[in-house]
Amino acid sequence: MQRKSVTIVGVGLIGASLGLALRRRDAQLEVVGVGRRASRLREAEAIGAVTRWTTDLAAGVPEADLVIVSSPVGLVAEHAVESLRAAPPDAVVTDAGSVKRTIVADVRRAAGPLARRFVGGHPIAGGERNGPGAARPDLFTDRLVVLTPGATTEARAIERVESLWRSVGAATTRMSAAAHDKILAATSHMPHVVAAALAAATRADDLPFTGSGWADTTRIAAGDAELWTEILTRNGEHALKALDKFAKVLANFRSALEQNDAPRLTRLLEAGKTHRDALGS
Amino acid sequence: MQRKSVTIVGVGLIGASLGLALRRRDAQLEVVGVGRRASRLREAEAIGAVTRWTTDLAAGVPEADLVIVSSPVGLVAEHAVESLRAAPPDAVVTDAGSVKRTIVADVRRAAGPLARRFVGGHPIAGGERNGPGAARPDLFTDRLVVLTPGATTEARAIERVESLWRSVGAATTRMSAAAHDKILAATSHMPHVVAAALAAATRADDLPFTGSGWADTTRIAAGDAELWTEILTRNGEHALKALDKFAKVLANFRSALEQNDAPRLTRLLEAGKTHRDALGS
Numbered sequence: 001m002q003r004k005s006v007t008i009v010g011v012g013l014i015g016a017s018l019g020l021a022l023r024r025r026d027a028q029l030e031v032v033g034v035g036r037r038a039s040r041l042r043e044a045e046a047i048g049a050v051t052r053w054t055t056d057l058a059a060g061v062p063e064a065d066l067v068i069v070s071s072p073v074g075l076v077a078e079h080a081v082e083s084l085r086a087a088p089p090d091a092v093v094t095d096a097g098s099v100k101r102t103i104v105a106d107v108r109r110a111a112g113p114l115a116r117r118f119v120g121g122h123p124i125a126g127g128e129r130n131g132p133g134a135a136r137p138d139l140f141t142d143r144l145v146v147l148t149p150g151a152t153t154e155a156r157a158i159e160r161v162e163s164l165w166r167s168v169g170a171a172t173t174r175m176s177a178a179a180h181d182k183i184l185a186a187t188s189h190m191p192h193v194v195a196a197a198l199a200a201a202t203r204a205d206d207l208p209f210t211g212s213g214w215a216d217t218t219r220i221a222a223g224d225a226e227l228w229t230e231i232l233t234r235n236g237e238h239a240l241k242a243l244d245k246f247a248k249v250l251a252n253f254r255s256a257l258e259q260n261d262a263p264r265l266t267r268l269l270e271a272g273k274t275h276r277d278a279l280g281s
Numbered sequence: 282m283q284r285k286s287v288t289i290v291g292v293g294l295i296g297a298s299l300g301l302a303l304r305r306r307d308a309q310l311e312v313v314g315v316g317r318r319a320s321r322l323r324e325a326e327a328i329g330a331v332t333r334w335t336t337d338l339a340a341g342v343p344e345a346d347l348v349i350v351s352s353p354v355g356l357v358a359e360h361a362v363e364s365l366r367a368a369p370p371d372a373v374v375t376d377a378g379s380v381k382r383t384i385v386a387d388v389r390r391a392a393g394p395l396a397r398r399f400v401g402g403h404p405i406a407g408g409e410r411n412g413p414g415a416a417r418p419d420l421f422t423d424r425l426v427v428l429t430p431g432a433t434t435e436a437r438a439i440e441r442v443e444s445l446w447r448s449v450g451a452a453t454t455r456m457s458a459a460a461h462d463k464i465l466a467a468t469s470h471m472p473h474v475v476a477a478a479l480a481a482a483t484r485a486d487d488l489p490f491t492g493s494g495w496a497d498t499t500r501i502a503a504g505d506a507e508l509w510t511e512i513l514t515r516n517g518e519h520a521l522k523a524l525d526k527f528a529k530v531l532a533n534f535r536s537a538l539e540q541n542d543a544p545r546l547t548r549l550l551e552a553g554k555t556h557r558d559a560l561g562s
Contacts, residue, residue, distance in 0.1 A: 124492040144489060186483055187491040191498045193534050194479055196553030201523075201530040202467055207560055208425060210468040211405040213501040214560075217472045220494040221557040225550035229543050236538050242482075243535055247528070249482040253474050254524055257517050262510050269506035272477030276502040279488055279495075 005030035007064035007087075009057060009079050010071035011044035013126060014096045016135035018068060019049030021168035024137045034060035044132040061087040066160060070096040074230040077106035084114040092157040094119045094164070098184065099234040100148045100177035108150065119161045120148035120177055122184070123170060130224055141169035146184075148177040185238035190246055192228055193239065196221040285346035286311035288368075290338060290360050292325035294407060295377045296351035297416035300330030302449035305418045315341035325413040342368040347441060351377040355511040358387035365395040373438040375400045375445070379465065380515040381429045381458035389431065400442045401429035401458055403465070404451060411505055422450035427465075429458040466519030471527055473509055474520065477502040 006022060008015045011033045019031045033050030034057050035041045041053035054060045057079060061067050067083040069076050076097040083093045084107075097103050097120075104120045111118065125143040127134060145165040149158045162172045175183075199221035202214070232239055249268075256264040287303060289296045292314045300312045314331030315338050316322045322334035335341045338360060342348050348364040350357050357378040364374045365388075378384050378401075385401045392399065406424040408415060426446040430439045443453045456464075480502040483491070513520055530549075537545040 124490060127493060143492070146490070183487050183490045187487050187495050190482075191479055191495050193538070194475060194531070195494075195498050196550050197531040197534050198472060198475055198527060199553035199556040200549065201471075201527040202556055204556060204559065206464050206468050207556065209405060209427070209464045210560065211424070212408060213476075214468050214472050215562075216497045216500040217476050218553070218557045218560075219497040219562075221550075221553040223550075223554070225547050225554055228550050229547045232538060232546060233541055233543050236541055240535065240538055243531075243538070246479060246482040247531065247535075250475070250478040250524070250528065253478050254521065254528075257474070257513060257521055257524070260514055260517055262514050265513060266506050266510045268481065269477050269502075269504075269509050272480035272499070272502040273504070273506055275480040275483055275485060275488065276499050278485065279491065279499075281496075281500075 004065035005032055005063050007032040007034060007061045007067045007083070008050065009034040009060070009067060009069045009083060011035050011040055011049060011053075011132050012070060013130050013132075013134045013139070014123065015068070015070035016044045016047065016049040016132035017137065017139035018070065018096075018168065019044065020047065020135055020137035021140060023048060023051075025167055032060045032064065040132055044135075047132060047135060049132060049135055057082050058086040061091070064088070065091050066164060067091060067093045068096060068164070069093065072227055072230060073097045073099055073103070073234060077103050077110065080107050080118055081110045081114075084111045084118060090117075092117050092119065092160045094121045094161045096121060096123055098122060098188065098231045100146075100180045102234045104148060104150060104177045116152050116154050117157050119153055119157050121161060121165075122146045122148075122180060123165065124188075125170075130227075138169070140165065143170050145170045145172045146180050147172055147174050148180050149174060150177075181235050182238045185235055186242040186245070189232055189235055189239045190242035192220055192223065193232070193243060194246060195219070286313055286344050288313040288315060288342045288345035288348045288364070289331065290315040290341070290348060290350045290364060291352035292316050292321055292330060292334075292413050293351060294411050294413075294415045294420070295404065296349065297325045297328065297330040297413035298418065298420035299349060299351065299377075299449065300325065301328065301416055301418035302421060304329060304332075306448055313341045313345065321413055325416075328413060328416065330413060330416055338363050339367040342372070345369070346372050347445060348372060348374045349377060349445070350374065353508055353511060354378045354380060354384070354515060358384050358391065361388050361399055362391045365392045365399060371398075373398050373400065373441045375402045375442045377402060377404055379403060379469065379512045381427075381461045383515045385429060385431060385458045397433050397435050398438050400434055400438050402442060402446075403427045403429075403461060404446065405469075406451075411508075419450070421446065424451050426451045426453045427461050428453055428455050429461050430455060431458075462516050463519045466516055467523040467526070470513055470516055470520040471523035473501055473504065474513070474524060475527060476500070
């Protein structure tokens with residue numbers, strides 16, 4: 001019997017890093033890369049993230065027992081549905097999109113009963129650099145992957161995806177797609193807007209007078225604008241709520257500053273420091 | 282004739298890093314450390330940032346031809362004035378405080394004609410970690426130091442301080458204390474408030490679901506709360522204006538998100554990305 005293979009649809013930072021991590025663990029593993037651009041697929045093959053590749057999704061999944069869709073968020077549902085249709089009837093399909101509610105709903109609507117083999121997923125890992133050139137085999141080490149199975153998702157599919165992520169050093173947790181989107185709005189989507197607004201609010205003439213603080217605080221603003229537009233518009237309601245909560249806290253700082261209330265300012269700064277220190281560096 | 286020495290008042294991150302940098306360049310240089318706590322001074326001596334130390338400022342400067350005051354912002358003016366009085370009559374005194382208008386004015390008021398030998402300065406370098414343990418000899422390499430001499434500052438004093446910072450790899454620029462405070466409000470003080478508010482606005486329960494983006498964006502929120510209160514309250518007016526400009530840009534993002542206006546959201550994200558990319562990593 002032929003050894004089954006893994007197919008990674010989308011060989012950007014996440015897809016290529018996963019390929020590297022899987023092949024570091026099992027050098028014999030066949031990893032098929034699927035993408036739109038041959039140049040990126042060739043790059044992924046050159047660094048050892050995939051063993052072969054195709055730009056035709058339907059041709060890339062028929063031998064796969066597991067398909068990971070790490071395409072840009074706006075294409076994930078479509079690619080997941082295509083994968084469910086073209087892969088073997090017992091293949092499991094998962095994704096790595098940063099929003100989950102719309103993706104899970106779109107897959108369920110379009111794939112019908114096939115969606116039972118689809119497990120929504122989101123590895124909380126990444127960076128502002130994109131593409132296979134930024135890939136690292138340890139990208140998922142000690143990171144958390146959120147899985148968002150639904151009521152009809154097959155148990156063995158969930159377990160298969162959990163074992164995939166654990167095999168590359170990540171921890172996994174399960175929650176509803178709605179809970180995921182609410183939490184990530186606060187921990188990822190809102191912070192991205194804040195960083196982008198901060199970078200945009202700084203005059204270009206003042207950039208020479210920035211230090212490592214500004215550089216750290218705005219780092220994610222270098223992320224791809226269209227990709228982040230897709231994420232934010234697919235989680236607009238929760239992102240708005242998180243943004244309003246941030247604005248309320250910021251208004252407290254503003255008022256302490258306006259009243260030159262040093263003890264209150266210290267207390268507010270301490271509240272931020274406590275949360276930041278709890279995370280570690 | 283006895284070789285003259287440099288005295289560093291305050292051996293935190295900035296002071297100890299400067300000591301390390303000066304002594305890496307000239308291993309024979311005598312660097313006297315002055316501070317309030319013997320334990321930190323001993324630590325600074327152990328890592329080679331100072332060659333001897335005292336907790337008595339008046340005893341630490343009589344042989345110095347150059348005194349650098351890198352105490353917490355709230356103590357800088359007082360320590361600079363003490364140094365001007367106790368150092369030799371031709372000694373030059375400078376500081377490393379993050380705000381300049383109040384420090385320069387306080388020194389001028391208290392020291393009178395002695396203030397002609399005082400040059401306000403601010404090396405735009407640092408980090409959220411503090412103390413001599415965080416010191417690095419290359420902290421100032423390729424960084425910018427802003428000097429804020431006044432109309433009566435001696436030209437040779439300015440040149441002496443410029444040559445100090447250039448000798449440790451930094452570039453220097455001159456501007457008024459008011460111009461410095463306005464620019465740094467936008468590039469450092471406002472970003473600190475934003476990072477602290479972001480960290481404070483995140484629920485503790487959600488921290489496990491943060492990734493490298495949140496970690497970068499909030500890193501400076503780990504800074505010392507009392508030290509930052511001193512900085513912010515000494516530059517409140519400019520910090521408020523910078524905060525209001527940020528809030529206006531953030532409101533634009535909010536409205537694009539509320540209207541689900543993807544093209545506008547992309548344009549706003551692009552504006553942030555353009556500024557961030559101009560800086561490099």
